[in-house]
């Protein structure tokens with residue numbers, strides 16, 4: 001079935017000082033935007049991709065977001081969140097934030113096109129896929145090594161692919177790729193998988209998917225025909241080769257916090273927050289995957305976003321500000 | 322049955338309220354042996370109802386070879402987004418999914434003259450002496466793709482030397498082979514030079530420079 005998605009920026013005004021600027025339009029930012037707009041805060045969201053939704057747009061089905069007993073399409077959930085927030089007045093601009101000045105009372109958010117100003121900031125820049133860092137990966141990224149199943153899965157009809165990782169993303173995306181590919185080898189460095197048991201059961205029941213444990217990928221040898229993934233067993237130390245047509249890597253994420261380095265306290269790159277989502281800088285809050293925390297899911301991101309909006313509302317209400 | 326549902330029509334109407342000048346969508350299609358020709362035609366008919374400044378011109382690809390030649394069309398369905406002149410903005414295959422926004426963005430740009438090319442980018446393109454053809458291969462489900470398409474179309478709009486195509490790859494499986502596309506977005510510059518992912522403007526310009534130098 002065909003669907004059509006409308007994602008165009010609003011005509012926001014860069015000469016005004018916003019109550020709140022939200023950097024990043026994933027589930028955390030969209031929820032904060034919804035709540036903030038309902039508090040009647042003048043709120044601008046700045047998103048670098050040409051659409052909102054963040055990581056939700058890179059997955060097909062979301063099965064564990066409450067309220068949807070039938071799995072919901074990630075892209076649809078994202079679009080619905082955006083529409084709901086816009087209904088209450090959230091403005092969205094599609095620009096890439098390249099610099100911020102968070103210390104002054106009136107904070108600045110700088111993109112290639114504009115300098116935006118606000119009395120408070122919510123950072124919800126989430127995370128990006130982590131790379132393995134082995135030979136051949138960078139070279140063949142987009143040419144056989146992929147990090148997005150909904151983007152590149154259809155390129156492997158009746159083919160053989162390797163999926164690297166052992167968590168929820170690796171398992172979920174393998175099930176998606178199995179709609180196209182003939183054979184999938186999931187390669188995981190430990191003997192136990194971190195994915196939820198329901199996903200493990202589903203994957204084990206799929207005859208197209210094979211599980212390889214205690215094994216790491218040491219190289220993508222994609223220069224020649226046939227292409228090979230070079231493997232190493234972590235217990236025996238023995239190397240082996242696996243002939244594939246392509247590979248997908250789902251081994252976790254790295255936080256998008258480069259532009260905040262030196263201005264905020266970070267822990268392994270994640271933003272340190274208190275339980276009210278305050279960062280180390282007054283008037284600057286963070287929510288979602290970008291925070292130093294343990295569980296990174298859509299359900300936790302929206303909870304973070306809602307509470308952050310409430311605290312931002314209270315912060316801005318302070319007459320001394 | 323309508324191809325655009327009510328909420329999409331509503332959002333589109335709102336987005337296109339900012340149109341200033343007329344925009345003509347030139348469609349190349351064919352009755353048979355074309356995947357998505359019929360749907361693309363219907364899509365444009367429905368899109369037309371959202372704004373009076375939009376016009377549609379339909380050509381049969383086979384029988385109207387003069388027009389195909391004039392617009393440089395080599396596969397169908399094809400859409401040229403034309404304003405006061407033909408800027409070289411093309412869509413091959415149906416602009417569905419996330420690419421629908423790329424079509425709306427192209428229409429708005431041609432209609433309003435607004436683009437987001439930087440000063441440095443404009444300077445670089447002003448210096449171009451040779452023609453540059455950008456083909457951006459996409460999937461409708463790829464969230465990173467419109468960024469690459471919109472940038473290529475902005476460059477085509479700004480520079481007389483540049484033409485830019487969105488190519489929805491699932492409609493042209495043989496091109497997957499020809500340009501060895503294994504991931505999207507993939508931008509092909511003058512048939513021979515490749516760029517993976519939604520690269521920033523400066524990176525695209527650098528690659529173009531390389532392509533021209535080594536051509």
Ligand SMILES: Cc1cc2nc3c(=O)[nH]c(=O)nc-3n(C[C@H](O)[C@H](O)[C@H](O)COP(=O)(O)OP(=O)(O)OC[C@H]3O[C@@H](n4cnc5c(N)ncnc54)[C@H](O)[C@@H]3O)c2cc1C
Pocket residue numbers: 023024025026027028029046047048049052053054055056058059061062063064065095096097098124125126127128169172173256259287288289290296297298299301
């Ligand atoms: C393949 C995959 C499958 C998943 N499946 C599930 C699932 O089934 N269930 C579940 O609950 N969770 C799932 N998750 C996790 C879930 O998607 C995340 O926890 C959630 O999206 C986090 O939301 P967020 O708003 O914190 O960040 P993100 O979703 O990462 O959004 C961050 C946004 O900020 C933008 N941004 C970043 N830097 C900048 C900048 N400098 N300027 C402007 N904008 C910027 C990004 O473009 C992005 O849109 C999955 C994740 C992946 C990768």
